[in-house]
Each structure stands twice: as C-alpha cells, then as structure tokens.
Amino acid sequence: MRIVVVNPNTTASMTARIERSARAVAGPGTRVDAVTSTMGPASIESHYDEALSVPGVLAAVRAGGADGYVIACFGDPGLDAAREVAAAPVVGIAEAAMHAAALLGRGFSVVTTLDRTRGRAWDLAGRYVAPGACRGVHACDIPVLDLDGDPAVTDRVVALARAALARDGSDVVVLGCAGMADLAAEVSRRVGVPVVDGVAAATLLVQSLVTLGLGTSKHGELAPPPPKPYTGALTPFGTA
Amino acid sequence: MRIVVVNPNTTASMTARIERSARAVAGPGTRVDAVTSTMGPASIESHYDEALSVPGVLAAVRAGGADGYVIACFGDPGLDAAREVAAAPVVGIAEAAMHAAALLGRGFSVVTTLDRTRGRAWDLAGRYVAPGACRGVHACDIPVLDLDGDPAVTDRVVALARAALARDGSDVVVLGCAGMADLAAEVSRRVGVPVVDGVAAATLLVQSLVTLGLGTSKHGELAPPPPKPYTGALTPFGTA
Amino acid sequence: MRIVVVNPNTTASMTARIERSARAVAGPGTRVDAVTSTMGPASIESHYDEALSVPGVLAAVRAGGADGYVIACFGDPGLDAAREVAAAPVVGIAEAAMHAAALLGRGFSVVTTLDRTRGRAWDLAGRYVAPGACRGVHACDIPVLDLDGDPAVTDRVVALARAALARDGSDVVVLGCAGMADLAAEVSRRVGVPVVDGVAAATLLVQSLVTLGLGTSKHGELAPPPPKPYTGALTPFGTA
Amino acid sequence: MRIVVVNPNTTASMTARIERSARAVAGPGTRVDAVTSTMGPASIESHYDEALSVPGVLAAVRAGGADGYVIACFGDPGLDAAREVAAAPVVGIAEAAMHAAALLGRGFSVVTTLDRTRGRAWDLAGRYVAPGACRGVHACDIPVLDLDGDPAVTDRVVALARAALARDGSDVVVLGCAGMADLAAEVSRRVGVPVVDGVAAATLLVQSLVTLGLGTSKHGELAPPPPKPYTGALTPFGTA
Amino acid sequence: MRIVVVNPNTTASMTARIERSARAVAGPGTRVDAVTSTMGPASIESHYDEALSVPGVLAAVRAGGADGYVIACFGDPGLDAAREVAAAPVVGIAEAAMHAAALLGRGFSVVTTLDRTRGRAWDLAGRYVAPGACRGVHACDIPVLDLDGDPAVTDRVVALARAALARDGSDVVVLGCAGMADLAAEVSRRVGVPVVDGVAAATLLVQSLVTLGLGTSKHGELAPPPPKPYTGALTPFGTA
Amino acid sequence: MRIVVVNPNTTASMTARIERSARAVAGPGTRVDAVTSTMGPASIESHYDEALSVPGVLAAVRAGGADGYVIACFGDPGLDAAREVAAAPVVGIAEAAMHAAALLGRGFSVVTTLDRTRGRAWDLAGRYVAPGACRGVHACDIPVLDLDGDPAVTDRVVALARAALARDGSDVVVLGCAGMADLAAEVSRRVGVPVVDGVAAATLLVQSLVTLGLGTSKHGELAPPPPKPYTGALTPFGTA
Structure with a gap:
C-alpha cells in the first residue's frame, strides 16, 4: 500500500x-x-x-x-x-497521538511549541479522547522552524516533559508538533515514560x-x- | 460606527x-x-x-x-x-444566535438546511453554550441557495420547527442558516415561540x-x- | 423603549x-x-x-x-x-457578562467580592456557558457595600485581575458584582484585557x-x- | 434525636x-x-x-x-x-431520593407532577448525581394538591412509571413530589422495581x-x- | 436486621x-x-x-x-x-462516603493511602457523584496495613487533610480507606470540618x-x- | 514479534x-x-x-x-x-474498536449480544472516547455462545446495525463481542458502512x-x- x-x-x-x-x-x-x-x-x-x-x-x-x-x-x-x-x-497526527497515548497510561501531557497553540490542542483533546485523558498542555516557547535538531531544543523539551508529568500527575507524554517527531526516542529514554510522536x-x-x-x-x-x-x-x- | x-x-x-x-x-x-x-x-x-x-x-x-x-x-x-x-x-451568527436563544428559554432547537451540516451545528453548540442548552438540530433538506422566499420553504421550516419543539422539549427556535434570516418573524408568529435569526x-x-x-x-x-x-x-x- | x-x-x-x-x-x-x-x-x-x-x-x-x-x-x-x-x-448581569466575555476571548476569569460567593459564580457559569469558558473565580475579600470608589479598591481589583489571568490562562476579566460596574474601564486600561461589567x-x-x-x-x-x-x-x- | x-x-x-x-x-x-x-x-x-x-x-x-x-x-x-x-x-427530598436511587440500580427515572417542573428536576439531577444516573423525568400532569389518595392517581403514576422504565432503559423509579410519598409501596409492588420516596x-x-x-x-x-x-x-x- | x-x-x-x-x-x-x-x-x-x-x-x-x-x-x-x-x-464504602459527603458541603477532598490508588478514587467519583463534587484526591503514602492506630499516622492524615482543604477549596474530607475508619472523629475535631468514614x-x-x-x-x-x-x-x- | x-x-x-x-x-x-x-x-x-x-x-x-x-x-x-x-x-478489544471507529466517522453505534451488557459498553465508551462519539448501544439478544456462524445470526446483526445507524444518526458500526469477529466484512458489505471488529x-x-x-x-x-x-x-x- x-x-x-x-x-x-x-x-x-x-x-x-x-x-x-x-x-x-x-x-x-x-x-x-x-x-x-x-x-x-x-x-x-x-x-x-x-x-x-x-x-x-x-x-x-x-x-x-x-x-x-x-x-x-x-x-x-x-x-x-x-x-x-x-x-x-x-x-x-494529533488524533493519532492522543488515541495511542490513551492506550499507554492513565493520562497524558502534551508538550508543544508556542503558548498560543495550547488552546487548539485542548480543543482537539476535547474532541478526540475522554475527559481527563489529556491532563495538561505545555509550551516550550520554541518556534516551529527552530525545532531543528539543536541539542538545546531536546534539553528544553526534556525539562518541560518532566515538569509536566509532575504537575499534571500524568504518565505519558505526547509531542505536540510534527517538527518534534525525531525527538521521541531520546525524550522517552531520558524522562522514563512513553513519548508519543504523532507522525509515526x-x-x-x-x-x-x-x-x-x-x-x-x-x-x-x-x-x-x-x-x-x-x-x-x-x-x-x-x-x- | x-x-x-x-x-x-x-x-x-x-x-x-x-x-x-x-x-x-x-x-x-x-x-x-x-x-x-x-x-x-x-x-x-x-x-x-x-x-x-x-x-x-x-x-x-x-x-x-x-x-x-x-x-x-x-x-x-x-x-x-x-x-x-x-x-x-x-x-x-451561530454563536450570536445560540447566546441569544439561551436568554429566552430553557432550551433551543436549531432548524437548518442539509442533514450533513447538523454535525457542525452540534460542534458549535458544544463550544458556545452550556450542555443541555441545545436540545436538537434538525434539517429541512433544502439546499442553501433554494432558500429564496418561496412560501413552500417557509411552510416546511414552520412544520419542522413545530416538530422540533415537541420532540426536543425545547421552547426557542434558532434558524441555522444565514439564508433563513428573513423567515424569523413569520415562523415565530406561526409557531408561537421566539425564533432567533443569527444575522440580526x-x-x-x-x-x-x-x-x-x-x-x-x-x-x-x-x-x-x-x-x-x-x-x-x-x-x-x-x-x- | x-x-x-x-x-x-x-x-x-x-x-x-x-x-x-x-x-x-x-x-x-x-x-x-x-x-x-x-x-x-x-x-x-x-x-x-x-x-x-x-x-x-x-x-x-x-x-x-x-x-x-x-x-x-x-x-x-x-x-x-x-x-x-x-x-x-x-x-x-452574570449571564450577560459571561455571554459577552465568551465573544471576546478563549476563556475568562471572574473577579468577585467575598470568597464565599465563588461557588455561586461557578454554578452560574456551569449553567450559562460552555465548559472551559470560565477558568477561575477569584475573591478580593471586599464586602459589597465597601465597593465605593475608594482608589485602594481599584488597586486591589487590578492586582487580583492580573493574578487571575496568569493563574487561569485566561484572556478576559468579568467583574463579579454590580457594585464594581464603574471600575470596568479603568481596570481594563491598567490590566490590558477586556473587562466586562454585567450591568452595562x-x-x-x-x-x-x-x-x-x-x-x-x-x-x-x-x-x-x-x-x-x-x-x-x-x-x-x-x-x- | x-x-x-x-x-x-x-x-x-x-x-x-x-x-x-x-x-x-x-x-x-x-x-x-x-x-x-x-x-x-x-x-x-x-x-x-x-x-x-x-x-x-x-x-x-x-x-x-x-x-x-x-x-x-x-x-x-x-x-x-x-x-x-x-x-x-x-x-x-430530591437529593435524598436521587442519592438513594443511585444505590439501587444503574439509572433511575423521575415521575413528577406537572410538565413545567421537569426542568427543575433535571437541574437538580445535574447537581446531585453523576451524569447518566437520571435517565428521564416524566410528568403525570396531575396538580400537586390533587395527589390525594384517589386510586385513579395511583393508576396513572403506575402507568407512567412503566412507560418511563421502558423508554429510559432505567431500573429504578423516583417519585418527584412530596405529595406522592404514600404511593411508593404500591407503585413498587405493581411495577416491580424499587420506587424511592424522598420524604422517607x-x-x-x-x-x-x-x-x-x-x-x-x-x-x-x-x-x-x-x-x-x-x-x-x-x-x-x-x-x- | x-x-x-x-x-x-x-x-x-x-x-x-x-x-x-x-x-x-x-x-x-x-x-x-x-x-x-x-x-x-x-x-x-x-x-x-x-x-x-x-x-x-x-x-x-x-x-x-x-x-x-x-x-x-x-x-x-x-x-x-x-x-x-x-x-x-x-x-x-466509597459510594457511601461520597454520597454522604455531598450532603455536608459544596465539595469534598479524599485522603487516601498510596499515590497509585488515586486514579481509582477519581474513577469512582466520576461514577457516583456530580462533576465538581470531588475536588481532590490526596495520598498520605502510608501502606494500608500500617494504618494501625499509630499517632504519627493520625498526625499525617490531619496535616494532609488541612492541605487538601486549602488546595482544593473544599469543605468536607472523605477518608479513602477502610483502614482509616477509626480516625474520623479525631481528624474532624482537629481539622474542624466533617470527616466521613465510609464504613460507618x-x-x-x-x-x-x-x-x-x-x-x-x-x-x-x-x-x-x-x-x-x-x-x-x-x-x-x-x-x- | x-x-x-x-x-x-x-x-x-x-x-x-x-x-x-x-x-x-x-x-x-x-x-x-x-x-x-x-x-x-x-x-x-x-x-x-x-x-x-x-x-x-x-x-x-x-x-x-x-x-x-x-x-x-x-x-x-x-x-x-x-x-x-x-x-x-x-x-x-472494546478500546481498540472504539478508538478505531473514532477515526472513521462522526459517531458510532455498538451492536452487542445481550441487553444486560449494554451498560458495560456505555461505561467503557465513557472511559475511552470523547462524549458523543458513542451514539448508541444495541443488543441483538443472542447469547455469546450462539454466535456460531449461523446465517440467521448475521441477518439479525445486519438488521440491528441498520436500525442503529438510523436511530442514532451514526455512520460507523462497532461489533460488541469477540464472538462476532468473523461477521465484520459481511455486515459492512451489506450495511454499507465501516464495521469494526475489536479483535482485528x-x-x-x-x-x-x-x-x-x-x-x-x-x-x-x-x-x-x-x-x-x-x-x-x-x-x-x-x-x-
């Protein structure tokens, strides 16, 4: 196919x-x-x-x-x-990531780019998954086109993911931008929870x-x- | 202004x-x-x-x-x-009509054009008003561009509005298309409930x-x- | 009229x-x-x-x-x-303010008088607007009859509004008491967001x-x- | 006490x-x-x-x-x-009846007096019990002061209760008026489900x-x- | 009986x-x-x-x-x-405690044993009571079989209850384990709010x-x- | 694997x-x-x-x-x-089927075996998918172990699926029993909508x-x- x-x-x-x-x-x-x-x-x-x-x-x-x-x-x-x-x-990719995350834990946190896109992520969570599945949406304040493999970006996403898990009481991380697709494995390894990339x-x-x-x-x-x-x-x- | x-x-x-x-x-x-x-x-x-x-x-x-x-x-x-x-x-006009309808009764029914647009009306109701305010969305199966002042159109909207009020237990009607704007007064007079046109x-x-x-x-x-x-x-x- | x-x-x-x-x-x-x-x-x-x-x-x-x-x-x-x-x-005035606020942003915070009235504001938000529209209700702990034009009152409402926006992630303020009606313009000017007075x-x-x-x-x-x-x-x- | x-x-x-x-x-x-x-x-x-x-x-x-x-x-x-x-x-008595009914089955129907009081019963169900517990509110169209022991009243309540259970897919009946308190036992016996009187x-x-x-x-x-x-x-x- | x-x-x-x-x-x-x-x-x-x-x-x-x-x-x-x-x-006992707590205040906090049981308490609250009734679930991190009358346990539950009330804006405490049944009276006396034990x-x-x-x-x-x-x-x- | x-x-x-x-x-x-x-x-x-x-x-x-x-x-x-x-x-298989169905249309109907299992299906829908995704749960009143390839069973499921789509306004069917797994293709062909078997x-x-x-x-x-x-x-x- x-x-x-x-x-x-x-x-x-x-x-x-x-x-x-x-x-x-x-x-x-x-x-x-x-x-x-x-x-x-x-x-x-x-x-x-x-x-x-x-x-x-x-x-x-x-x-x-x-x-x-x-x-x-x-x-x-x-x-x-x-x-x-x-x-x-x-x-x-948002629906894919959220549905997959719902199979992996009791609640997920979304880590996304700009603060102003958080509302859209909440809207989609309300449409795709059960109330309570999405427990938080957090922005790393990095513009989409700057997600380019710079190790500092990964560090920032890792730090944000850790903070999100603690604050939200969640156990899974969803990456909230297609540009983060190649970060999933490393963030998962460093943070110790499943990290879902919507593209894959x-x-x-x-x-x-x-x-x-x-x-x-x-x-x-x-x-x-x-x-x-x-x-x-x-x-x-x-x-x- | x-x-x-x-x-x-x-x-x-x-x-x-x-x-x-x-x-x-x-x-x-x-x-x-x-x-x-x-x-x-x-x-x-x-x-x-x-x-x-x-x-x-x-x-x-x-x-x-x-x-x-x-x-x-x-x-x-x-x-x-x-x-x-x-x-x-x-x-x-959907948000305007739904907010206004919420001030006039305990629950409203939307009367719209094609059946396939009903989902969008429900989505918007979920975004704009409290759960339970929108009690039904009903289609008269008339394409938008045929809403042209033909009295038969008005008759069909009146009949649909009456059926909607009875089925939904609602007390207000919202017209679900800008093309119905000029029907509000007559439908209200004939049906006996407030009828909200979103354009006005x-x-x-x-x-x-x-x-x-x-x-x-x-x-x-x-x-x-x-x-x-x-x-x-x-x-x-x-x-x- | x-x-x-x-x-x-x-x-x-x-x-x-x-x-x-x-x-x-x-x-x-x-x-x-x-x-x-x-x-x-x-x-x-x-x-x-x-x-x-x-x-x-x-x-x-x-x-x-x-x-x-x-x-x-x-x-x-x-x-x-x-x-x-x-x-x-x-x-x-609560329903008017909440419906108006829903047209101006993605979520509003209510700033009210006594802490014990917060529950009623939440009840009304649940009745009037969609879940998520009201993001917080905050009390300035000033009795209703003390809202009398004293500049210190305005300062307290301004400070509370700023804190509410940050904490709730909201973008609009609703004044939660008829006695605050004359504060709307100044609070809006100082805080930099729309501030809705329900009386008007x-x-x-x-x-x-x-x-x-x-x-x-x-x-x-x-x-x-x-x-x-x-x-x-x-x-x-x-x-x- | x-x-x-x-x-x-x-x-x-x-x-x-x-x-x-x-x-x-x-x-x-x-x-x-x-x-x-x-x-x-x-x-x-x-x-x-x-x-x-x-x-x-x-x-x-x-x-x-x-x-x-x-x-x-x-x-x-x-x-x-x-x-x-x-x-x-x-x-x-509404909260008492609804909480008790929630212990007896998977969903209850309320049988009340006048059609116009149904909205209040729904409002209270929304406040007291989980979504889905109250599955229907039905009116027998008998004024409160006519609930006076007339066997015809009981017959009407029994018929309405049966219809409500079938339509709502519920398994418990709540009597929606203090004036119905003395009907509970007989209605339960004839309908075959628990019938909750809020006064008791x-x-x-x-x-x-x-x-x-x-x-x-x-x-x-x-x-x-x-x-x-x-x-x-x-x-x-x-x-x- | x-x-x-x-x-x-x-x-x-x-x-x-x-x-x-x-x-x-x-x-x-x-x-x-x-x-x-x-x-x-x-x-x-x-x-x-x-x-x-x-x-x-x-x-x-x-x-x-x-x-x-x-x-x-x-x-x-x-x-x-x-x-x-x-x-x-x-x-x-969870449903009993939650229904009782709903009669005593505007919102309750659950104080339970291990952090990992908090999700189950939330699930049950969603099934038993209206949204908003349960405002928080908090763990004291004491295993069930260690709830044995040690005064240090009571102290920890009291401290957690106080913190929960402040954080959740609640006014009632629910004890989230059968093993806490004998703590209710003392915790209530010390914290100053109703404390509900589900067994009783x-x-x-x-x-x-x-x-x-x-x-x-x-x-x-x-x-x-x-x-x-x-x-x-x-x-x-x-x-x- | x-x-x-x-x-x-x-x-x-x-x-x-x-x-x-x-x-x-x-x-x-x-x-x-x-x-x-x-x-x-x-x-x-x-x-x-x-x-x-x-x-x-x-x-x-x-x-x-x-x-x-x-x-x-x-x-x-x-x-x-x-x-x-x-x-x-x-x-x-229920979560798998419901998540998959959510990707295929605007709302699904579940077709299951006995009437008494409908409540469980609703409970799971509430846990897995967004409110409104599951629009109905319908029982064909065939015991699980009688789902054995008898063509009469397929006919009954087809008829029930058609009725469910019309009544619920849904556009996808979910088979509500592992024993129905081998019916999906034929029911889909005859009914004309996607039919999801949870096992696959x-x-x-x-x-x-x-x-x-x-x-x-x-x-x-x-x-x-x-x-x-x-x-x-x-x-x-x-x-x-």
Missing part, C-alpha cells in the same frame, strides 16, 4: 524530517511518501496559519493516488474536509485501517461534498 | 438579503455594509465548502475599515482566525460590544499571528 | 451607581430606570441573602411598565421566576432583544405560573 | 401526609415533627412558587430546636441557604448523619451568613 | 477494626457482622489486588444470610457483580435501605446472572 | 475463531497465538461473569512470553490490572505500539503492584 503524509506547511526541510519518521515505522509492504503543501504558510503557529494551511492540505488529498493519508500538523488542519473528499482513510503513530494507524479494510464512512456527514462552482483564487477547488 | 457583515459564500443575492436583515435592526448611529466573499464556494454545505470559505472571510476582515465584523454563515467559518487578525470585535442577533451583539468599548482580547491566544511568508495561491495572505 | 434595572438589594446608593452604568451605554431611544428592592437584605453576600432578595426582585418585575428588565446582582437571583412572571425579556452588558442585551422583537418563550416551562393563593407575609404575591 | 420535616407549601393536609411517611421509617430513638410553612404558596408548581416558598422554609429552619431538618418539596427550595443558617444537617429517604439520611455525628461544614461557603439589616416585609429575616 | 460487612482483603485484624466502626453506628435492631475474605490479597493497593479481591467478595455475598451487605474497601471491588448475585442491597456511612445507608424496603433493582442489568458452568480454580462460582 | 490474544472465557472453540481473526490481519513479522482462559466462566454475560474472568486473564498475561497482549472480550476485563503486571503493552483492531494496535517502541507507562499508577501474599484459591497470584 501507499501512504501519503501531507506536511501542511510549505517548508520542505520539515517534510523531509516527517518522511523519515513515517518511513521508520511503516511495514514492509508499505510505501510512504511525504508531500509539501504548495500554498499557504511556512509554519503553522496561529489559528490564522492553520486555517490558511487547509487549502494546501485539501489539494494534496484531492491529488489522490494513495491508500491512506496522514495530515502531519498537530492542529489536524482540514481533517473533516479531507475525509469528505478522500476515498481512502485520513488520520491527523498516524502512519501506523492509517496502515492498520487499510489492512483492516476500513475507510471513512461515506454514510452521512462525510460523504463527498455536494458539487458546486468555486470563485477567485480558489476556483480550482470547484467541484462542478 | 460601521459594521461589516461578511457573507462567506460568493452568492451576491444572498449578501443582499443578509444586509437587509442586519440593517433592519441596527441602531441609528450604526452603518451596516454586507460584503460578498471574493473567493471560494457559491454556498456552504460541507466541511469542504466551509474550510474553503475561510480565505475569503479572512480577506474581507483584513481589508479593515470597520468597527466590528459579523461572519454570516451558521458554521462560523474562520472565527478564531478572524479574531486574531481583526483589531475590532468579530461575531459569528450578531449585528446587535457587535454593535453592543462596540458601544461597551469591548473588543477581542489581544492578551494571549488571539493576539495578531506571528508574521511569516505565504506561498502559492495564498501568497497575498502572507504576513511578513 | 424603557428598561428597568432592578437592584436586588435595598441600598439606594448602589442603585444610583448601577443606573449610571446602565444609562451610559443605552441607545438614544432607550430610557433606563433603576429601582431599589423594597424588601430584603442591604447587600447580597450569602445564599441566604440571595434567596431572600428574590421576593423584592419579583415584586419589582411584577410592577411591570417596562419593555425589558435587568437583574443587577451577580447571583442573578430569581431569574427563572422573573421570566415566568414578566411579559418582557429579563436578563441577569445586560442593559445592551435587553435592548438588543427588544429591538429584535424577542422575549421569553411562553411555550412550556416559563409560561405564567399556575394561579394560586399565597399566605402570611407573602400574601401579596398570590396569583389567584 | 428530633428531626423537623419542613413542608415548604402552606397546605396542612399535605404536611400531615408527609409526617406519616417520615414517622413510618424513623428509628426508635427519633422523634419526627412536620411543620407547615407559614408564608408563601399553597403548592409549588413553578419557579415563582418555589422561589417564594424559600422564606417560609428559612423561617422554619431558623426556628431551630431540631437535630436535623428535611425540606419536603422535590425542588429542594432554599437548600443552600438553609444549610448556612442551620447548625444541624439539612437534606432535601431524607428522613433516614438525616437520622444517619446525626448518628454519624456529621453536620453541614461550616468551613467556607456554608458558614453562617454575614450579619446585616433586612428591610420591608422581610425585616424579621435580618441578621443584625 | 442483619448486615454483613465484607472486608475484601484477608487481614483479620483489619476486619475487627471495620466491625467496630460499623457496630458503633448501627441502630438498636441491627446486628452487624464483619467477615474476612477467604481468598486473595492481604491488602488492596493496586488494580491487580483489587481485581483479585473480587472473588472473595462475591463468595461472601453469595453465602447469603444477611439483609444487606457492605463492601469495606474504598475501591468498591465487585460492587456491580455483588448486586447481581445478592437478593439484598449492597453498598460500597455505608452501614447506615444499608440499614436505611432495608428500613425503606428498598433493594437492588432486579429489572434489567442487575438481575441474577445467566447460569453457566465455571472452570478451574473458580469452579465453585459456577451457576449451573 | 509475538502477540498473545487472551480469550477471557473458557470456550476453546471461540478462542479458535478469535485467533483466525487476529492472524488474518497481523503483519508478516508478527506471530499471533490465542490462549483460552484456564479458569472462570464459559462465556461472559454479566458483571459477575466479567469479574470472575479476570483471574484467568491475569494468569495468562503473567505467563509472559509475548511482546504484546490483546484481551478479547468486549468488556475489557482486567485491563488496568493486566497493564500493571505486564511488561509489554496490553489492549482491550486490537491486534494491529498492539502490533503498532510494539513497532513504535511504546509500552504501558511504568511511571505511577500502572507500575508493577506492591508485592504481597495471597490466600486461598488465589494463592498462586501472590506476588511476595
């Missing part, structure tokens, strides 16, 4: 890192390709960025050619819309759904959208 | 109807102008349409020149992002906030987004 | 302050009159005081003669009962409902109460 | 029936006296009646002389205020609390109210 | 202490016998211990001969299953249910289990 | 069916072995059966020798305890967790239980 991992921002170096994380866990019969969004923000650090990353995500999903899709930004931008237009299953988790969830023969329900709300003309810069998104 | 009411779809005739509803309730010192989105779908009837209406909403809000903004689609597309980029207050409600809420000197908090999550370059068809949305 | 603002306690000087706040925001065609309760406690600082302020509130509302009513105590005493007996809309907010919400032609639903639970005789000191409240 | 059961309405015949139910279950060392409110409505069938029954309840509780108090109206009028002013424990349940809960040496916490919110003057018809309630 | 109090662990000295607490509050016509589980763990300090205490609890309840049963471990092990197999009412509370709740003629509903989910053969070490539990 | 799938009941024919379902989806490098519980009930159809299936589950998990465990009964018996004693990850889903979730290098957190509540002696028939479970 082929899984396409969509990087909703336009930064190709981040796409490469995401692809490595996804490929590292995919099964022998699974080909993983990561694609960079062709329109929108260089990184996603606000509701504004997130909303404007959605057209690029939808363009990538509409391009088709895959048995399943991963949306590789922790805000899960455009997830419902992508499910409407894709024939194949679509999984966001989502890749295996999509692979599992495809293996199970399961895709998005087309009965009801997530059926293909009613066709209609689109206007202006978004004309290519028209469905009639 | 000047209030701009943004029609998130690209259908000018609907904008005209929205503008009439908003102007009918605005105070003597308030000028109301409705604007049609310049990009995106002709009507909003799916998560896909809604997501792709957001760039047009944000373009209208970024154009500035108003003391307050109304987003006139019942999905409140782009509300958080619009609050980030606007200096002035922004109110969505949002216009007065924005006017009230401006009078109170209150705007979106710029402390924290809704501060202006971090500046950065944008790419492709969305390049004009770049903030750096 | 005429709006009557009911001060549920019997302290006339507080009524005068409330009236000023309400009149300062009312529209050109709106006359606002504040009335002092004729029976009950001099201030409302317990469940006992609040319960015993209700007869005075209901007497004022039953006196009629208005197009809308505001109940100007942050406990919203007698709100459901007032809605039953009034033909016109009735809004409490409720006045504009009632004015808006009247303009929209909306009143309490008389379908069901809030219909006029079944008539019956009353006994003892409450005989005048009898409805048969 | 002595337990005072307060009938919040002014109908003495109902007080007598309540007293019989309470005395029937009290232990050998417990004296039970029921008292009729000296002011307010003849029966409680609206928010208005309930609010105006509170002064009478508080007067009875302030009279003192008991080791514990029961408030014998299913709206639990004035419960928080009564706890503030009483040294001894106070239990409402509250009497034994208060007796149990007294035996356990437990009373209302005076640490914090339910401490005696701050003393102050009262005005008008409510002057006798003044605490200073 | 005869009430059997089941100690789910196999430590007879603890059974003796439990029996004393239960007998101290039972009414004159009530005989209380405590029994020690005949199989399973010496104390219950993990999900593993708790799960493996259930067969012993069920064996004790199936032995019959009582009018009501108390399960005297704060995890309420096997409660639903015991209700299925018992004809008489069954009450757990459950004993009186069961006695009250029996007096009321109420037992577990046999309509639906808690009817006797379908009969069937059992295998291996658990063969005696077979029901066919 | 090796995954052990534990059948918590003692019926070997059902174990064989479960093993087939699990093996059908496992990856090329994964060996799956199903084991039958050696003690307890022949099928699990009550809280009593479920509680008494736990020792057998724990014995199987303590036997070790696997990289991950599946508990193959929809009540997820002993899940928390199994996580404490296992070094490797453990997943229950749990097998791939465990395989994914092992691939990700993730196991149960041993930080806190799910650390190995404190060692201690056990007594009676359960002596072999002693940990000291």
